Amino acid sequence: MNVETRLAGRLRDRLAVVGVIGLGYVGLPLAAACARGGFDTVGFDVDPNKIEQLNRGRSYIDAVSSDDLNQHRRQEKFRATAEFSELPGCDVVVICVPTPLTRHREPDLRYVSATAETIATYLRPGQLIILESTTFPGTTEQVVKPILEQRGLKSGIDFFLGFSPEREDPGNADFHTTTIPKVVAGEGAAASSLVQSFYSAVVEKIVVVSSPSVAEAVKITENVFRAVNIALVNELKVIYDAMGIDIWEVVNAAATKPFGYMPFYPGPGLGGHCIPIDPFYLTWKSREYGLTTRFIELAGEINLSMPRYVIGKLEQALDRRQKISLGSSRVLIVGLAYKKNVSDIRESPSFELMELLEDRGAQVDFHDPFASTIPPTREHAEFSGRKSVELDATALRGYNAIIIATDHDTVDYQLLADNTRLIVDTRNVFARKGISSDTIIKA
Template structure:
């Protein structure tokens, strides 16, 4: 009898010939660029999302993410290389399924793996031999092995024989024009040697540089480590801002001078609080996981306390500046916040500290509006649904004169900062005014 071709061999051949069908679940800031990159490299790609508006926009060739151009998206869709759907039965068509769903925190700041678990069950209901499942969602070490793997194995198929499992942490950086999905080195790991080979075969066809590691847990730890590193260093510079501010020293000037040292120093910058899906959330995944091993995480938790306290500090600075400079109470003031997005030059509002700032200001009686050239209307968010539908206020000289204070939360390049030079008061959390050489007589840094 001739030898039976194994699921592994079949999939390896399809990947090498690029006849494999790639499926990407979750078409947000991670999933859509990955799906586009896979389609660009010759894989027929199916994108899955529960949001029918995303499906409609992709089918029409309209991108809703800056990292993917509508021109390229439309070309891939027209060529039949990429399509989107809300129908999960089509998972059976896919040889590779990449999971790019959110991993938020619960109200008690514990990991919320409900999206991973629900997605795993959808896959398990349609799992067939010869498929590679890769998780990209950021999570604590052990998730792929302890949570996702048993869900998939409940299908009755055997991991490592019938289907294969991998983890590759997403490393997207919205707004970064120097790096994209294909140029950022990709950390990859598989559940066993064959899974590792298949994960490398898929991503090796899509991105330029692979960084294989020894296990799923190591790959998960890599992403957590990257974001804990940033969170801790941002907390440090936020604390230095408070210390130097009390001494009358401008922390921004200190950083500019310190970063001229060609070794032993890396600049991080203070701000009004952490934003984005990773840095405000991922460290808490590790602190939660560490409790199982009875290992304290005092350093990480302290960083979290410092960073989460920054919106309160900014509002206190604003209230004090209004009182001292304008003899006006915050409760009787109109405040225009510049920037709803969590970082400059993007439309991404996930975990943006601006929402917290607006909430704190309104709780203290202020009338608040926002201006953001990239976010014409506030979307619905889990934590601040009350702001959904609020529209960006046009930035004009007349608008500026109508507010008692301007609060710069996000330093978008598209903002006309020259207009703010005539404002009664500018509270600047990003050093945006000084960085542009604008007069500082009305500026208070926070």
């Protein structure tokens, strides 16, 4: 029996062992889905704290409850480890590691490359290796494949290689890992068949495309689409504000058209791991072909400028209403997470707002009911360890201004309106809740 036939049989009979490398917002939900699908699943991570928590049955990701995690553990379908020497025991290995940008906004593939090097050390015939990390078209075949083949085993013959982009949406109650259609691709017919067999056992619907490069381009396209449209509405916000027109009223009215329009909403900047980052991956890759991505780059510039726009509006309002400079003010940022009702702080524009304010001399605090303490981050290590302040009337009256950066539902907005001298609302939350006050401005 050849290695392809053996692996196909193990996938069909749910005898395959699945290894998921990287137990963050993508990897842990996927590992839970694999365990739920009947596969013995091993989660790998370099963070010993994550390993300890998971093996004690404590989940740190909202999408995976501790109850679900413990059920998988009791059924002996999931465990976590930092011992990568266990990789040879896995039939399927899925890579779910970060793909950030460098400070020069170029792709940083060190985590993908390092993970591929580790897998190559333990690679054996008959394994299926799948990359899920979002990246530029060509990464699977041009970056990962050569690393895996450097010890002599060949893709499509000895092992099999695929790509399937993650589509996680933290906080979305309507869609989960298993219910979001999964785009899948393999390098060659054998790998494609095996990738389909694996994901069909884990998710409800798969969408097969012809190559890993196409699958990589699918994910980039999805996020470029959002980034460009958000940039458009952010630019319209600035224009309409100068005209005295409320952008949210415009967008909400336009959204009543039943065809030809999709509403996007402005904000203080982009957050999350995908939309602020992925378009720059395509911009970088396009240079290899002598092409420029002017539309995408312009969208990036607009979105990156939004925190400065918000601070500019705050500065004008402080000067006009309180006759105080930005550098002499105390400011509270409400919402550290990048989107409402989740604890995910990755690439949150709130960090940029904090940095801009403190660079100007302002005293800054934050409140977030989902993120009580700022963990270590790659870009903003100086904020590590800071804690969310509690909201009460006395404390609120001590601030010159509040910026609503994230519109969590559990925040008492009436309390803010009643006890704050100036509120800069970047999410239109007060209007949506029917709360009016002359202390509120939109930005």
